[in-house]
Amino acid sequence: MSEGGRFGDRRALEADDLAGPRLAKADAAQFPNRFETTATAAELHAEHGDLEPEASTGQQAIVAGRLVGKREMGKLTFAVLQDGTGRIQLLADASVLGGRYGEFGTLDLGDWVGASGEIVTTRKGELSVKADDFTLLAKSLREMPEKFHGVSDDEIRHRQRYLDLIANEEARGTVQIHSATLRALRESFWTRGFIEVETPALEYQASGALARPFRTHHNALDQDMHLRIALELPLKKLIVGGIDKVFEMGRVFRNEGVSPRHNPEFTMLEAYQAHADYRDMMELVESVVAEAAQAAAGSTQLTYQGKPIDFSTPWRRAPFMDLIAEHAGDGFDLDTELSELGANAEAIGIAVDPTWDEGKILAAVFERKAEEHLWDPTFVVDYPKSISPFSKVHRDDQRLVERFEAVAAGQEFVNAYSEINDPIEQRERFEAQAALRAGGDDEAHPIDESYLQALEYGMPPTGGLGIGVDRLVMILTDQASIREVILFPAMRPE
Numbered sequence: 001m002s003e004g005g006r007f008g009d010r011r012a013l014e015a016d017d018l019a020g021p022r023l024a025k026a027d028a029a030q031f032p033n034r035f036e037t038t039a040t041a042a043e044l045h046a047e048h049g050d051l052e053p054e055a056s057t058g059q060q061a062i063v064a065g066r067l068v069g070k071r072e073m074g075k076l077t078f079a080v081l082q083d084g085t086g087r088i089q090l091l092a093d094a095s096v097l098g099g100r101y102g103e104f105g106t107l108d109l110g111d112w113v114g115a116s117g118e119i120v121t122t123r124k125g126e127l128s129v130k131a132d133d134f135t136l137l138a139k140s141l142r143e144m145p146e147k148f149h150g151v152s153d154d155e156i157r158h159r160q161r162y163l164d165l166i167a168n169e170e171a172r173g174t175v176q177i178h179s180a181t182l183r184a185l186r187e188s189f190w191t192r193g194f195i196e197v198e199t200p201a202l203e204y205q206a207s208g209a210l211a212r213p214f215r216t217h218h219n220a221l222d223q224d225m226h227l228r229i230a231l232e233l234p235l236k237k238l239i240v241g242g243i244d245k246v247f248e249m250g251r252v253f254r255n256e257g258v259s260p261r262h263n264p265e266f267t268m269l270e271a272y273q274a275h276a277d278y279r280d281m282m283e284l285v286e287s288v289v290a291e292a293a294q295a296a297a298g299s300t301q302l303t304y305q306g307k308p309i310d311f312s313t314p315w316r317r318a319p320f321m322d323l324i325a326e327h328a329g330d331g332f333d334l335d336t337e338l339s340e341l342g343a344n345a346e347a348i349g350i351a352v353d354p355t356w357d358e359g360k361i362l363a364a365v366f367e368r369k370a371e372e373h374l375w376d377p378t379f380v381v382d383y384p385k386s387i388s389p390f391s392k393v394h395r396d397d398q399r400l401v402e403r404f405e406a407v408a409a410g411q412e413f414v415n416a417y418s419e420i421n422d423p424i425e426q427r428e429r430f431e432a433q434a435a436l437r438a439g440g441d442d443e444a445h446p447i448d449e450s451y452l453q454a455l456e457y458g459m460p461p462t463g464g465l466g467i468g469v470d471r472l473v474m475i476l477t478d479q480a481s482i483r484e485v486i487l488f489p490a491m492r493p494e
Contacts, residue, residue: 031137195247199250284463
């Protein structure tokens with residue numbers, strides 16, 4: 001067996017490799033430009049799914065799809081055709097196809113086939129199209145995975161997603177729910193009067209989040225540039241410009257590691273609303289996420305990794321520092337000296353970076369000790385000031401900011417806050433981040449003069465939020481890894 005096993009040699013196919021038996025069974029020139037159908041598999045099942053066995057409708061259908069199953073019984077061949085909506089059986093009868101019946105027998109699993117015929121049911125009640133004509137639409141030159149019993153090798157599934165989609169119904173279902181989630185989120189914001197926009201993915205300065213960017217170079221301008229790490233600052237410039245409700249759904253890029261929860265390229269939805277604060281954003285988040293769950297998954301009460309999870313509103317609200325005290329114990333509060341705080345964190349197994357301040361240490365403690373205990377959606381509110389460079393200072397505690405993260409199934413999937421709209425305060429926060437950056441923290445935020453200039457023209461009180469769409473879809477589709485919901489995840493070269 002070759003290096004690729006049943007999947008074929010992973011090396012590039014040479015011309016001689018393609019001139020094998022699979023092509024010998026059919027004319028290699030049979031790759032027509034188009035083929036017009038009259039029905040999908042799903043439509044046929046919806047309209048004729050209640051037919052009795054051995055029924056003849058007298059109605060004709062033209063279908064097309066990939067051949068994923070075939071068995072011969074004398075002068076009859078039963079074939080399974082899979083299109084984008086499901087599967088339908090083709091019934092090939094020698095008495096109907098005549099001399100072309102033998103040609104039908106040369107079709108291979110994986111071939112794309114179009115067929116016309118009467119809509120009938122077999123003796124066992126299987127809904128079928130009794131083929132009176134068929135066309136080879138595209139020849140599959142490689143053997144299909146495990147005779148369509150599924151692709152179990154994760155490396156192959158993620159690297160060759162098309163094989164996963166061909167063989168695994170669950171993978172196709174995940175794509176559909178992902179699409180439905182995007183649509184539902186958009187419609188939720190549209191109906192609330194938000195305007196959808198597009199902002200640049202290529203920026204002169206990566207800003208809007210604490211993350212390491214990807215760098216590139218624009219040759220014509222002889223200018224170093226970055227892929228965006230967030231959608232935030234351009235959208236808030238639009239708030240300055242008078243667009244009071246704005247959102248964007250787009251890809252962002254962070255030069256970080258790969259894990260079950262992280263991919264360097266992922267989908268974010270960010271939204272900003274003038275004259276609102278983080279409490280308004282909580283109400284907005286729990287409403288639109290519940291609507292997305294209902295629309296995409298059919299319910300707000302789901303099961304994730306064997307445990308029930310409930311997205312119905314309202315969600316629990318819990319202070320960040322209270323959760324740390326509950327799950328990490330004593331020695332972790334804002335009054336603890338930095339050296340002692342670091343030592344206490346080291347004692348529970350956290351490798352503390354020398355550049356970290358108290359906010360980063362507390363964030364690491366929260367992620368290690370508290371986050372996994374938050375199963376049903378929970379708003380974790382009121383974060384330390386130093387790790388929230390765009391959040392307004394809390395109106396009741398100057399050491400905190402008006403920020404929340406939404407956590408469900410032990411993972412954060414929303415970040416939101418009352419936005420700083422004082423340009424002087426925002427500059428001070430940037431300068432504090434610049435000091436951390438100078439000390440070696442390459443995820444600290446740079447000073448963004450373009451954004452400060454916009455703030456100096458005046459931005460009203462504003463609430464903002466960011467939803468990690470892929471993490472939300474993970475929960476809605478009961479997937480433990482982000483690789484299952486991103487069609488082409490980042491992987492090392494073969």
